[in-house]
Amino acid sequence: MVGSTGGGSAELLRNFIGGRWVDSRAQESLPVHNPARGVVIARTPLSTGEDVDDAVKAATAAFPGWSETPPVVRARALFRFQQLLEANFEELARIVTTEHGKTLDESRGSVRRGIECVEVACGGPSLLMGSALENVAAGIDCVAMRQPIGVCAAIAPFNFPAMVPLWFLPFAIASGNTIVVKPSEQVPLSQRKMFELLSQCDLPPGVINLVHGGRTVVETLCDHPGIRALSFVGSTAVARQVWKRATAAGKRTQALGGAKNFVIMMPDADLEHAIPTVAESFYGCAGERCLAGSILVPVGNAHTNVRDRMVAAA
Template identity: 65%
Template sequence: MTEPGAFVRRVIVTRVLENYIGGAWVRSSGSTLLDVKNPATGEVLAQVPLSTAGDVDAAVKAARAAFPGWRATPAVARARYLFKLRELLDAHREEIAAICTSEHGKTLSESRNDFGRGIENVEHAAGIPSLLMGQSLEDVAHGIDCQAIRQPLGVFAAVTPFNFPPMVPLWFLPYAIATGNTFVLKPSEQVPLTQRRIFELIHTLDLPAGVLNLVNGGKDVVNGLSTHPDVAGISFVGSSSVAHHVYKTGAEHGKRVQALGGAKNFIIVLPDADRERAIANVAESIYGCSGQRCLAGSIVVGVGEAYEWVREALHAAAKNIVLGDGSKPGVTMGPVVSAAAKDRILSMIEKGLQEGAKLTLDGRGATVEGCPGGNWLGPSIFEEVTPDMTIATEEIFGPVACLMRAANLDEAIALANRSRYGNAASVYTTSGKAARQFHNQIEAGMVGVNIGVAAPMAFFPFGGQKASLYGDLKAHGSAGVDFYTERKIVITRWF
């Protein structure tokens, strides 16, 4: 068995990454290069180009040229490519998890879970012959039959975030090609190495050239994909401000758009909750992946007498977190992804102090021995947080918890529903009545009952409400199949 972390050395080579277009690796025409750094050590792993509109056009043209032949490929044959991809990815789990940790900073355990969720989407999409089935009814009128069939639309694109390098692209890629479309991926320029390796594996599948393409870059690539006349639809995951931009721009250019945005996830703890299990779960929700996930808990509301024991237990759990290089054994929280991310989180902490919140656990001075170049932030906890504060309304996206009080469940739900976001929310209780009220009244797309990270499995849709989702269709599951297909109604009469 391969030792954990053994593959990290593989990516410690400074090189300029290439795009994957038309079945081949090609150099970007962009002249600007960004360093890809290990956030725990500051070491430069590679350089990623900021590709141009010309690179986007080349990728879209390759995808467009491949579409007729790929669309005509039977669904069962397309599914067999996904069976092969699933086996390839599974065989390289440890390697890709280690690459993820090296460029993102999360622990190896978190990287394995990240990648595992991605593989589950490949598994689910491999069932496309069943998922694509339509509906039919004979004799809708005398001698007239009607059927609804699903058809692919053409070229689709996805713009994915830094926080889940292996997983989020696999929310989209398998469903897009399984349904008969062709695809262009723009991974985050902060963490491009994981997808580089995945596409190296994809290359060995001998897919028809142009079915899958990858273009590295920044906002110019995002705008190029959002406006290109031959792109039928685009998926996005990231901040709400950029999600709104992609949604608006793509829609104005006649595209289907699913744009998953930011979050301000509330966790409500009732007095009757299982204390030990609840706090362990809440702490992992807040501090897992250094708080850099869209389903992370952000605001913990202690209801009634629960507040005091939640406060005490959460402080104890946070102090037991082991900060360090995610590739090392025993580490339970890694660095944040970049110096810029650290500065942004620090500014949010400072804003909380200025607005009157009390920082009862301060992680700003955290260091890790032997890693002076890391982007270190320890767990932090704010108390005396009020609903109008910036830290109570805006996404922090870091290892910072905000504690609030509520007299009862009604008040707690009202606090959560004030948020302009509606990605996820959780409640901890042993009362079925309270749980039912919570999931009935809470304004969030994904709801946890005694679950701190309410992440749906691949066969259910993923997505929020309000400013957490721009568009009508969510990611993966049945929603993914709906997004990538057009329903056509055929009404038939034979004389």
């Protein structure tokens, strides 16, 4: 339910722009619920286009210096971030469970996958190496160089609030780009914690920016001329809209929607092995995995046995 920014006793979250925590200009906010207890634990400001513009300006100002920073120096910031994530692992997992409702074991798993992304990005000095081949034709050499492109944006979903932003953020840092992150308005607390940790990693002001909000923030990120590339994860319907809008604005766009995966069960399938695996795919993480099994197709006379075993496994 949308309310005024001053309503209720729950904390109103702040944006992180230009190396500082700042109040949003928002006049409205949304409640963040603990789904296990049914209580409001925070409020997400519905930030304005002006808030987004502030973040893009900060990221734009930081880009020249950060893009010229040697890759090994950028990697050191990520090594520090990885260490802080490990030191705060349990707290992060509990934040995810509190704001989202996953089991604690599932939250730990998602935080672990996110940390692994940071570990990969720490290899930036090697990953960013180009290639060269002399004399590919008479008098012609071929050289490929990887260069930072500018300000990037990441729009994250509700189902994996800690993991998915780490698909993008550490790689933007490693590659010399600057970034504006928009977490889901339903589950913003894990990203706040991550930005608190990132603020301890000696990143120049403006390299990383966090803007809370809803549709207005998404549309402004898609349209803003200062953003060169945008990544989105969410529903297929919204992914299509984001891709259309962002590409129309000339951005490199990665829009990842959901996947409806079919699982085909043949009559000779090893059900002792298959049923637990399929049940975990369908029901693990409350079925909210982007690549979860969604439709089970038993073939021939497998139907009755598969159905009964799936019910028992659930």
